[in-house]
Amino acid sequence: MRDLENKVIYQIYPKSFKDTTGSGYGDINGIIEKLDxxxxxxxxxxxxxxxxxxxxxxxxxxxxxxxxIDERFGTNEDYERLIQEAKKRGMKIMMDLVLNHTxxxxxxxxxxxxxxxxxxxxxxxxxxxxxxxxxxxxSAWTYSEEVGKYYLxxxxxxxxDLNWSNEEVxxxxxxxxxxWIEKGVEGFRLDVIDLIGKEPDKLIVGKGPKFYxxxxxxNHKTFSDKLLTVGECWCSSIEESYKMCNPDGLTQAFHFxxxxxxxxxxxxxNRAPINLEALCQCFDQWENGYTGIEAIVMNNxxxxxMISVWLNDKEYRKESAKLLITLFGxxxxxxxxxxxxxxxxxxxxFNTIDKYKDVETFNKYKELVxxxxxxxEIMEIIQKVSRDNARIPMQWDDSDNxxxxxxxxxxxxxxxxxxxxxxxxxxxxxxxxxxxxxxxAYRKKHYDTIETTATFRTDGTMITMEKEHFIxxxxxxxxxxxxxxxxxxxxxxxxxxxxxxxxxxxxxVFEK
Ligand code: GLC
Numbered sequence: 199m200r201d202l203e204n205k206v207i208y209q210i211y212p213k214s215f216k217d218t219t220g221s222g223y224g225d226i227n228g229i230i231e232k233l234d235x236x237x238x239x240x241x242x243x244x245x246x247x248x249x250x251x252x253x254x255x256x257x258x259x260x261x262x263x264x265x266x267i268d269e270r271f272g273t274n275e276d277y278e279r280l281i282q283e284a285k286k287r288g289m290k291i292m293m294d295l296v297l298n299h300t301x302x303x304x305x306x307x308x309x310x311x312x313x314x315x316x317x318x319x320x321x322x323x324x325x326x327x328x329x330x331x332x333x334x335x336x337s338a339w340t341y342s343e344e345v346g347k348y349y350l351x352x353x354x355x356x357x358x359d360l361n362w363s364n365e366e367v368x369x370x371x372x373x374x375x376x377x378w379i380e381k382g383v384e385g386f387r388l389d390v391i392d393l394i395g396k397e398p399d400k401l402i403v404g405k406g407p408k409f410y411x412x413x414x415x416x417n418h419k420t421f422s423d424k425l426l427t428v429g430e431c432w433c434s435s436i437e438e439s440y441k442m443c444n445p446d447g448l449t450q451a452f453h454f455x456x457x458x459x460x461x462x463x464x465x466x467x468n469r470a471p472i473n474l475e476a477l478c479q480c481f482d483q484w485e486n487g488y489t490g491i492e493a494i495v496m497n498n499x500x501x502x503x504m505i506s507v508w509l510n511d512k513e514y515r516k517e518s519a520k521l522l523i524t525l526f527g528x529x530x531x532x533x534x535x536x537x538x539x540x541x542x543x544x545x546x547x548f549n550t551i552d553k554y555k556d557v558e559t560f561n562k563y564k565e566l567v568x569x570x571x572x573x574x575e576i577m578e579i580i581q582k583v584s585r586d587n588a589r590i591p592m593q594w595d596d597s598d599n600x601x602x603x604x605x606x607x608x609x610x611x612x613x614x615x616x617x618x619x620x621x622x623x624x625x626x627x628x629x630x631x632x633x634x635x636x637x638x639a640y641r642k643k644h645y646d647t648i649e650t651t652a653t654f655r656t657d658g659t660m661i662t663m664e665k666e667h668f669i670x671x672x673x674x675x676x677x678x679x680x681x682x683x684x685x686x687x688x689x690x691x692x693x694x695x696x697x698x699x700x701x702x703x704x705x706x707v708f709e710k
Contacts (some may be wrong), residue, residue: 199616202426202449204645206638207243207292208236211499212271213257214591215537217603224591224602225274230283235620237287237444237630239540240638241425243385244284245292249277253303255356255556257499257589259294259389260301264374280380292385292426293378297371297416298393299357306457307358311344312446320367321358322350322398330398335561338398350398352390362394362412362664365617375420385426387465388448392431404433405438414446421566423449426532428493432456436488443490450493450532455480460507467583472508474661475676478654481663485529485652492531497539502587506545510703515618519630519705520691523673524705525663527637528670530649537592539624539667540634540695544563545587546612549577555609595621628693660700669708676702684708 212374216228227251230676236244239397250260251266268279283289300307309317327339327348339348346400350359360367375386395409396402413429424446431451443450459476484492496504501595505511509518519542526564527533548554551563555644559580566576582585586609593615594601624631641648650666655693659675668688671681681702686709700706 199423199445199449199491203530203532204241204641205426206240206641207245207426207428207532207534208239208241209245209247209498211247211257211537211589212248212249213608213657214589214602216592216594217605217607221270222602222605222608223270224281225270226267226276227608230280231625233283233287234287237289239535239635240642241289241291241535243292244526245385245387245534246294248294248296248389252303253356253401255301256354257555259296259302259591260299260357261296262301262303263305264371264494265377278381285382289425290384290429291382292387293383294387294389295375296653297360298390299351299353299359300356302356302358303369310358313345316366317343320361322361323347324350324398328398328401329402330403334558337563337697352393352396352403357545358535359396362396363408366414368412369419372416372419373634375416379421379425382667383425386421386428388427388429388689391429391448392434392442396706405434410441410447413448415444417446417448425449428532428534436483439488439490442631447579450491452493452495452498452534452640453484454495455484456496457501457504467505467536467579469582472674474656478656478661481652481654485654492529493534493536494526494529495536496526497536497588498534499536499588500585502583502585503543503545505539505542507582507588508681510676511544514676514703515544516628516630517691517705518542520633520689521674523630523634523637524689524691524707525661525672527641528648528663528665528668528707529652530645533638533641535634536588538588541618541620542630543593543618544614545581546584546590546610548586548610549581550583551577552581553610554580554584554586556585556589557704559586585590593619595619616688620633623706641686667710669710671700671707672705673700673703678702681706684710 212224215224217224218227249267249271250261251263251268252258252261267274284291306317306320310321331340332338334353338352339349351357392404394412395406397406427448429448429451432454434453460469474644502536505518515566591607591611596616599607600611621632647667653664655662660679661672663670681700683697688709690706692704
């Protein structure tokens, strides 16, 4: 598995990356157009959020045909061409697999609704709902008039959960995974994979008793330990990571412990200010305590932008973006970059609910309105947390719609696109893209210096990360601090260096 380490994986949210038809949706040809851009950054794998046929109630995480590319994004031929074009440039395609549930428009569910002998049992039915709740709020059970029973759906009601205890379901899914492997897909991101072993009657949802067994079967019947696989497994511990990440399971898993530091009592809608002590502890735990291949991730399509959550995305935006990639980019494992992160894109900051598109955001909005919270307060929460913060179109240049589309984008572009865009960043002498490029190039060349054990310290506003060959000072505040200086500087995010001084949001890496 070690040959799957030290990789850079770039996540594309296809709907918002690049539109070549004027439809307002990004498409696969748009991705092909930008392959050289990704190659230049130093990307090894391109992870695409789901592109299969879908009614898009959850932006493609509700799949109605696993073997058909959604026509909004292009054709199966386009997808295969993307695989080939990426390959030509030495990059691989990582597909997003949604195996926990389908769309209610999937033929399996349609047949289940008709009580088809085979497909009825592809889903989970009960006469009465229990207390299980949906990740998107409310009960996890929806009544079907047609069937006269409730079906389980841990997400939206249009996303019925598959019954993994049915062997036929599992085999159908494995066949589908192999179909894409044959087409040339070389990696998989497994959506909410830790839910497949659920036992609804016992109220067990994540990492149920059969989870590891199913994972092993999936591995053996499909990708084995040859392809790079990453599971979405919120809050998994180090012990759980060893259990799922091994040659019989996955290469790695997203645990999101860093992001969860911003949640109060596990509630992502209730935000805590940054706590550098806890952040250091978390770095220490995983960097020194986990010997598997860690998935280092700051951003994705479900998270508000880390730069907006933790740092200063206005006056010190460039410094902040560089600070984060310096710290996270010098950790061992595989580095995941989410589209737009490499130019310091920020949260969307939409201030009226009609601008948002995400089903989870709407559910939360409704819930808070019902609770009687004032509109202003609700919008403040949504501005901070909504998944749409990361889902707005990629900002390519300062032309209309940020160069994303010539049509009306499915969701508005950020108003700041004239200031923040690829073209401008790449034309400036202190661009974020170039900085990312240099961190990535360093990782590739000097991974041995990254793999050494690290110590993390904080005084409350600054973090120090020390490895055998270098030391990083990162200032998370707008206060000036004093630091010891050394001669050889590996990275820094201000135009010139000031001896013994760490300015607001400054980061500096000295060779020891
Ligand atoms: C994962 C996806 C998210 C989706 C959910 C249901 O968490 O990342 O976007 O809504 O699964 O499929």
